[in-house]
Amino acid sequence: MPDTALASQKFTDPVRTAKGETRATVFLRNLETLWFNTGTLCNLACANCYIESTPKNDSLVYLSTAEVERYLDEIALTGLGTREIGLTGGEPFMNPDCIKIMDMALSRGFKLLVLSNAMKPMQHKQAALLDLHKRFGDQLSLRISVDHFTPELHEEERGPRSFAPMLEGLGWLSRNGFNLSVAGRTRWTENEADLRRGYEKLFKAHGIEIDAHDPVRLILFPEMDDEAEVPEITTKCWNILHVNPDDMMCATSRMVVKRKGDDRPSVQACTLLAYDQRFNLGETLAEAAQDVPLNHPHCAKFCVLGGGSCSG
Structure with missing residues (x-):
């Protein structure tokens, strides 16, 4: 088979790779983190x-408090032992039920991680955030997207006039003692040491209390490109690459989404594959407790080879 023909067959069969080898799958070891995509609408177009x-993208519509509550009830009723709830988007703070959802998750004892760009949608919720912080402290965490430590490269990704408002929101969170982390990107090919030194200077210059050399506080995510040439992951790869399948996101997490036009939310295997119906595992957490074939370029590049994970 010519190379071009072989490449066209990659990531198509959930059981076999294009070369006919057994595709790697990941077993749900434990549902440690349940993500909710609160909707794809965002104040930015990165x-x-x-x-x-x-x-304008509402392909995934806003989740309601009642829809989230059904999944939290399922966790309680089935004793899943889930410890963390994650909110992502879009920009979660654009969802009109965001604060109610946060309050509900925290009140039930979950750790809560919210991903945000820290701009106006979040800043308009400052009073509510201060109230949640007063009542729940470090049980609430926020991870802010700072794509690069320079305004030029951050705005190359996020758009004009996005750096200063982000810094304003990040600084406010830091001054008020919120449990904070930052998500950066590696798309500009600097080495990790240089990136961390650059972020360190930015944080110190603006009085932001984040240790840039702590990989939990500054997460540097590998890039994702559906068109990039990446190898398929076979069952043999775990030993060859010295990677443990239990360390993959889909071994410990799932994500709830609601597609435009659907009557009910559904559960995706992965936070990175919100649209791919091959990774739609059903409407309940019980249905979603199934093995996940690593049948997408993101599985290979971001998770297995890149070591990326969205969970806290």
Whole structure:
């Protein structure tokens, strides 16, 4: 088979790779983190948004408090032992039920991680955030997207006039003692040491209390490109690459989405694959407790080879 023909067969069969080898799968070891995509609408239209969020993209509609509550009830009723709830988007703070959802998750004892760009949608919720912080402290965490430590490269990704408002929101969170982390990107090919030194200077210059050399506080995510040439992951790869399948996101997490036009939300295997119906595992957490074939370029590049994970 010519190389071009072989390449066209990659990531198509959930059981076999294009070369006929057994595709790697990941077993749900334990549902440690349940993510909710609160909707794909966002105040920004980033150049390389993995979920294509924009101010007009409502492909994933807003989740309601009642819809989230059903999944939290299922966790309680079935004793899943889930410890963390994650909110992502789009921009979660654009969802009109966001604060109610946060309050509900925290009140039930979950750790809560919210991904945000820290701009106006979040800043308009400052009073509510201060109230949640007063009542729940470090049980609430926020991870802010700072794509690069320079305004020029951050705005190359996020768009003009996005750096200063982000810094304003990040600084406010830091001054008020919120449990914070930052998500950066590696798309500009600097080595990790240089990136961390650059972020360190930025944080010190603006009085932001984040240790840039702590990989939990500054997460540097590998890039995702559906068109990039990446190898398929076979069952043999775990030993060859010295990677443990239990370390993959889909071994410990799932994500709830609601597609436009659907009557009910459904559960995706992965936070990175919100649109791919091959990774739609059903409407309940019980249905979603099934093995996940690593049948997408993101599985290979971001998770297995890149070591990326969205969970806290």
